[in-house]
Amino acid sequence: DAGVIQSPRHEVTEMGQEVTLRCKPISGHNSLFWYRQTMMRGLELLIYFNNNVPIDDSGMPEDRFSAKMPNASFSTLKIQPSEPRDSAVYFCASSFFQEAEAFFGQGTRLTVV
Amino acid sequence: SQQGEEDPQALSIQEGENATMNCSYKTSINNLQWYRQNSGRGLVHLILIRSNEREKHSGRLRVTLDTSKKSSSLLITASRAADTASYFCATDAYAGGGNKLTFGTGTQLKVEL
Numbered sequence: 438d439a440g441v442i443q444s445p446r447h448e449v450t451e452m453g454q455e456v457t458l459r460c461k462p463i464s465g466h467n468s469l470f471w472y473r474q475t476m477m478r479g480l481e482l483l484i485y486f487n488n489n490v491p492i493d494d495s496g497m498p499e500d501r502f503s504a505k506m507p508n509a510s511f512s513t514l515k516i517q518p519s520e521p522r523d524s525a526v527y528f529c530a531s532s533f534f535q536e537a538e539a540f541f542g543q544g545t546r547l548t549v550v
Numbered sequence: 551s552q553q554g555e556e557d558p559q560a561l562s563i564q565e566g567e568n569a570t571m572n573c574s575y576k577t578s579i580n581n582l583q584w585y586r587q588n589s590g591r592g593l594v595h596l597i598l599i600r601s602n603e604r605e606k607h608s609g610r611l612r613v614t615l616d617t618s619k620k621s622s623s624l625l626i627t628a629s630r631a632a633d634t635a636s637y638f639c640a641t642d643a644y645a646g647g648g649n650k651l652t653f654g655t656g657t658q659l660k661v662e663l
Binding site: 441468470472479480482485486487492493528530532534537538539540541542543544 | 580581583585591592593594595598638640642645648649650651652653654655656
């Protein structure tokens with residue numbers, strides 16, 4: 438398996454634009470996590486899914502953020518409209534529920550100017 | 551929000567020395583995990599210790615867990631320059647039909663030749 442695949446690796450966008458980050462989890466994994474990492478706030482859990490169902494989205498900072506998982510092999514994190522303070526590295530991770538170990542993608546570095 | 555706080559925030563040692571990092575957390579857990587992150591990369595799982603375990607070893611890694619104090623430590627013995635990275639503890643707690651994996655603030659380890 439190629440591991441968790443995130444796209445794009447880098448995204449630069451203007452304030453007010455919509456941004457969509459994509460994640461393909463490892464085949465067979467049934468838990469998926471979205472994290473945001475900044476120097477100031479560290480690694481924050483935004484939302485996680487189990488069997489494609491959102492379990493806890495309490496970490497989503499604002500209504501501008503939304504996440505979907507339409508099937509077991511794909512998830513998106515959307516920011517609309519984007520703001521400069523959204524600039525961060527966004528990680529997706531997946532795991533097999535019973536085994537707990539999470540596998541991370543390489544991240545998407547988002548810059549909002 | 552972060553579940554864990556790590557101590558120290560930064561650690562600089564000489565190659566061959568041991569490195570000890572500590573993690574404190576707030577709520578009940580199923581297990582506690584340690585991850586490593588090289589600069590600009592995703593996190594990589596190192597070791598998992600279950601809530602009913604007190605100590606675990608894996609190669610040069612030794613992890614302890616004290617659930618009464620809600621704390622854990624990671625010891626890296628005979629450190630190498632290649633161990634230079636950030637190390638994070640992560641608490642795994644069952645919540646609402648899924649495992650919620652929340653990370654601490656991290657320790658930046660630098661191993662000098």
